[in-house]
Amino acid sequence: MKQQRLFEIVYALMSRETCTVGELADMLEVSPRTVRRDVEALSAAGVPVYTAQGKGGGVRLLPGYSIDASLMSDAEKDDVLAALSLLSTIDAPLAADGDSLLRRLAALFRREPDDWIEVDFSFWGAPPTCRRAFEAVREAIAHHRVLRFSYRDNADRVTVREVEPAKLLFKERSWYVRAWCRMRDDWRTFKLLRMDWESIELLPIVFEPREAPAITRFIGPDGKVAQCGQPVDAPRLAMVFAPEAAGRVREEFAPDVIDVMPDGRLSVTVFCQPSERMLYHLFSYGAQLEVLEPDWVRDWMRGQARAMLERGC
Structure with missing residues (x-):
């Protein structure tokens, strides 16, 4: 906890020329006395921090100071390296640089990046x-x-x-x-x-x-992004799915909008403005789906089913 406070004090002083003890105490939710002890601890650790008296005074860092890796725990260092590793998946300059920031930080931290996660945000077969x-x-x-x-x-x-x-x-x-x-x-x-x-x-x-x-x-309450559209004011869409559709439903809807009914059917309620594409997607569930509301979506489904029957499908 103290190590985290020390890091936040140094970060605040690097962001601003001067911070008062009161401002730091409010930011860290501790007493001014604790802040003064932390400042003394930083100074004892070799961080060039000092207190200026008088008008406009406060806690300051000597100009040009850069943060010491020793202020970060091993877990925090690993988190930083993991975050940079993920960023390199979409940042070509970072990924292509042989002497990358990732490797330089790993050397500074005296830690080898853990190859515990691999993320590829590109699409299958992407050119x-x-x-x-x-x-x-x-x-x-x-x-x-x-x-x-x-x-x-x-x-x-x-x-x-x-x-x-x-x-x-x-x-x-x-x-x-x-x-x-x-x-x-x-x-x-x-x-x-x-x-x-x-x-x-x-x-x-x-x-x-x-x-x-x-x-x-x-984004509507269901988490759907309104693609290239106006701000969302989403209506309620209530549906019931047959038990045999459970696997597909759980892949396509968030767990917190799915309720399993006593007979095994799945009740799903989301808030969204159904697009034509979404309606056709729901229609692909066929007899495994019953739309409860809104009425116009129920009517659309019935109309599509009638049209298929008339075409002899």
């Missing part, structure tokens, strides 16, 4: 353009560059967008880009798979970063 798409999005976010690409929406309409990317989001097995869309003059969430990777272009236009709204504005 090289997939990696270039990630690189372009990352570059656009890091350096505030406008990104241009062709985008295909749920209705299979293609538009050319110029956007100001703010964040790369991974949600439910898919990558999304949150960005200010210059065509719509509003925030949008674009699914990476719907972008034409060959068309992605990093424009020489630098934009002033905007404060992105909370991601919950684009």
